[in-house]
Amino acid sequence: MALRAWPGSERALAQAAGVPHTTLVRIRSGALGASDDVARALVPVLRQYAKQCTNAADTLLRATVTTERRGRRRQRQEG
Numbered sequence: 001m002a003l004r005a006w007p008g009s010e011r012a013l014a015q016a017a018g019v020p021h022t023t024l025v026r027i028r029s030g031a032l033g034a035s036d037d038v039a040r041a042l043v044p045v046l047r048q049y050a051k052q053c054t055n056a057a058d059t060l061l062r063a064t065v066t067t068e069r070r071g072r073r074r075q076r077q078e079g
Contacts, residue, residue: 002046003028017041 003024006013010028014021019041026032034042 002042006046006049013042013045016045 003013010024011021014024017038019038023032023038027034027038
């Protein structure tokens with residue numbers, strides 16, 4: 001289920017999506033299926049989270065590549 005991928009609290013997700021917290025608790029527990037309205041409310045929040053994660057990963061990758069390049073320069077200068 002898509003809600004299990006959300007690493008934050010159910011309250012934070014519910015607030016960001018504008019749905020009741022108890023609804024998400026019941027959906028995650030299997031006691032309730034997600035209605036079309038709830039699913040539509042969650043989609044943009046989950047997409048925004050995915051975008052933020054992608055941006056963070058890209059930033060980390062750029063920093064790692066930059067650090068590796070600096071290390072290579074030092075090795076060349078020392079060698």
